[in-house]
Amino acid sequence: MITNLRGLLLAGAIGLAAAAPAAAQQTFYVAGYGGSFEQTMRKEVIPSFEARHNVRVEYVAGNSTDTLAKLQAQRANQQIDVAFMDDGPMYMAIQLGFCAPISSLPADDIVPAARFPGDRAVGVGIVGTGLMYNTQYFRERGWAPPTSWNDLADSKYRGLIVIPPINNTYGLHTLVMFARMAGGGEANIEPGFKAMKERVNPNVLAYEPSPGKMTELFQSGQAALAVWGTGRVASFAATGFPVDFVYPKEGTVTLLAAICPIAKANATPLAQEFVRAVVQPDLQALLAREYGYGPVNRRAPVDPAAMPMAPVGERAAKLINVDWDVINQNRDAWTRRWNREVER
Structure with a gap:
């Protein structure tokens, strides 16, 4: 081919x-x-x-x-x-x-x-934004695989989570999903910021934009759960490292x-x-x-x-779309707020 x-x-x-x-x-x-x-x-x-x-x-x-x-x-x-x-x-x-x-x-x-x-x-290419986890790390501790965006707020993962920052689409998708799950959304992002600051942030090891650094944090055993895309996770798994991708039950965001x-x-x-x-x-x-x-x-x-x-076949049906018209009108303000309140 x-x-x-x-x-x-x-x-x-x-x-x-x-x-x-x-x-x-x-x-x-x-x-x-x-x-x-x-x-x-x-x-x-x-x-x-x-x-x-x-x-x-x-x-x-x-x-x-x-x-x-x-x-x-x-x-x-x-x-x-x-x-x-x-x-x-x-x-x-x-x-x-x-x-x-x-x-x-x-x-x-x-x-x-x-x-x-x-x-x-x-x-x-069509990518899905969801969760990546270290299958070996989870298995050795007897943990069930993650199934929900809310797993990012579980205190047992304190210091083990990596999320790209808001200037990266994966981080932006995370903020929007937590807003949606709390009754808000793109047009009402306040619940997302509240959830990120109060529930997710205490568990975050790093807000990391670099793909290379993301894989290093997993390879060194510092991180075990992350927000990432299907393509990135598939490439990482192809190296032989024990990671898998999860389509969260609340929806996987289209990228x-x-x-x-x-x-x-x-x-x-x-x-x-x-x-x-x-x-x-x-x-x-x-x-x-x-x-x-x-x-x-x-x-x-x-x-x-x-x-x-990959989001093909039945998995493609699990994708949800965000409203980029609304997001792009507010993204600069959200980024400033994220840097001031979340990633500080």
């Missing part, structure tokens, strides 16, 4: 002529997630793209809010050519005019939930990993080609296998039985 993927990327850009051997090599900037996602890009996608188009790809790793901040800082002279971001920051990027329309998107093959307004971005070509005066046509390539069936199947994404392309050849954590 990887051979087919390489063949796809080497087959040529839609509407582009082959690069002349003597052409000067340009630099193509991709901003995206770090950790295992970055490794997959560097190993399976970037080399073929570089070879086909005679470009040097610079991968700029960072979480979604970091990438959005870079786009804002470079507004007058954008360096980034394409950007991967979570759905919330991606909606903001579109509203701020950073994303160009995608041309020749295979629209009929893309699930509707993965398409953004005006096709200015497209999903590359759509997405990509957009950056709008700028000197935009290269390769940005469009790169975006189209990552939603093709073979690459979608690769991301499903290597990273645990639920594919956004209906024609991606995946076996749900071989993807025990």
Whole structure:
């Protein structure tokens, strides 16, 4: 299958002529997630793209809010050519005019939930935000696996929990879920802050945004329970470490990993080609296998039985969506409050 993927990327850009051997090599900037996602890009996608188009790809790793901040800082002279971001920051990027329309998107093959307004971005994978736990740690202590978001408030896990901060989508989802469970929600976030401060915070070892640090905290035995995404957990489990993902009974929150070509005066046509390539069936199947994404392309050849954590099949029905219109109007204020009251 990887051979087919390489063949796809080497087959040529839609509407582009082959690069002349003597052409000067340009630099193509991709901003995206770090950790295992970055490794997959560097190993399976970037080399073929570089070879086909005679470009040097610079991968700029960072979480979604970091990438959005870079786009804002470079507004007058954008360096980034394409950007991967979570759905919330991606909606903001579109509203701020950073994303160009995608041309020749295979629209009929893309699930509707993965398409953004005006096709200015497209999903590359569906992730579920839920709970990760160390199965060996739990087994040795005779603990039953977690089943609920409320397990984060159980005092027996004091000092064993890791949650990404609110500038990371996983942390934001946690806040929204606790608000919803207490009768509030996106439009009434107060119950979420109350629960985080009074019930969850005493159990938290760290509010950690780095995927590498998250895995280190588990590998060292300091952490045993965390909020994370299906893709991250599947990649961690693939290393042989004893972790599993839990779809909480109150619901697992949808996180759509997405990509957009950056709008700028000197935009290269390769940005469009790169975006189209990552939603093709073979690459979608690769991301499903290597990273645990639920594919956004209906024609991606995946076996749900071989993807025990990914939101595919019946598991996809357990996903719930948040209201990004409301969240993005309030996110800056929530972040300031989180830093002042929760993560202090």
